[in-house]
Amino acid sequence: MNDVYTYRIGDNLYLNLTNRCSNRCTFCVREEGETYEGYPLWLKEGEPSAETVMAQIGDPRRYAEIVFCGYGEPTFRLNELLRIADRVHAEGGRTRLNTNGQGDLINGREIAPLLKGRLDGVNISLNAPDAASYVALCRPAFGNAAFPALISFARSCKRNGLNAWFSVVDCIGREQIERCRALAEETGIPLRVRTMILPSGQAEKPKDI
Numbered sequence: 082m083n084d085v086y087t088y089r090i091g092d093n094l095y096l097n098l099t100n101r102c103s104n105r106c107t108f109c110v111r112e113e114g115e116t117y118e119g120y121p122l123w124l125k126e127g128e129p130s131a132e133t134v135m136a137q138i139g140d141p142r143r144y145a146e147i148v149f150c151g152y153g154e155p156t157f158r159l160n161e162l163l164r165i166a167d168r169v170h171a172e173g174g175r176t177r178l179n180t181n182g183q184g185d186l187i188n189g190r191e192i193a194p195l196l197k198g199r200l201d202g203v204n205i206s207l208n209a210p211d212a213a214s215y216v217a218l219c220r221p222a223f224g225n226a227a228f229p230a231l232i233s234f235a236r237s238c239k240r241n242g243l244n245a246w247f248s249v250v251d252c253i254g255r256e257q258i259e260r261c262r263a264l265a266e267e268t269g270i271p272l273r274v275r276t277m278i279l280p281s282g283q284a285e286k287p288k289d290i
């Protein structure tokens with residue numbers, strides 16, 4: 082079967098630009114199997130070019146949103162992401178990024194100024210209220226630097242006028258969620274709680290993947 086670079090769920094089209102990620106989250110759907118919602122998202126033939134992905138998108142107005150979200154962290158493909166987002170906007174579509182918030186570390190620069198005007202929404206996975214909890218849950222390659230970088234990225238999104246929000250998975254428990262809520266309020270960024278995706282067959286649908 083050919084690699085899947087774009088996949089449809091509901092009214093949205095999702096883009097699977099990379100399998101690289103700076104985290105190894107304990108709850109990641111990638112750990113549960115080869116497929117997500119029936120789509121095999123492991124890339125066996127390498128990462129797709131922006132042109133290939135844009136050709137597969139076609140007319141973006143056929144979808145509610147074009148979402149950068151696959152089996153990996155999309156900001157590893159920042160240049161391609163920016164080009165695709167520009168094209169989607171030029172053709173009247175809407176864009177969203179689902180990110181672990183480590184794009185500044187990954188790219189060695191502040192990326193929110195580049196995202197400004199190109200993304201209609203930025204979903205930043207917060208998932209923990211402090212660095213130690215984050216490291217335990219998400220096992221970032223950047224170690225203790227990951228969490229403050231994530232918060233810094235969120236603040237940078239806000240400064241740059243991006244429509245950004247934090248998300249947490251409900252598996253972290255009520256007390257951690259409330260601490261995340263307090264942190265989100267302090268940062269001035271909304272928080273959304275989404276249902277954890279369980280192994281296939283037991284899964285509740287994610288509220289916001």
Ligand code: SF4
Binds near residue numbers: 103104108154181219
């Ligand atoms: S950041 Fe996302 S893709 Fe990466 S390990 Fe965590 S859940 Fe999986």
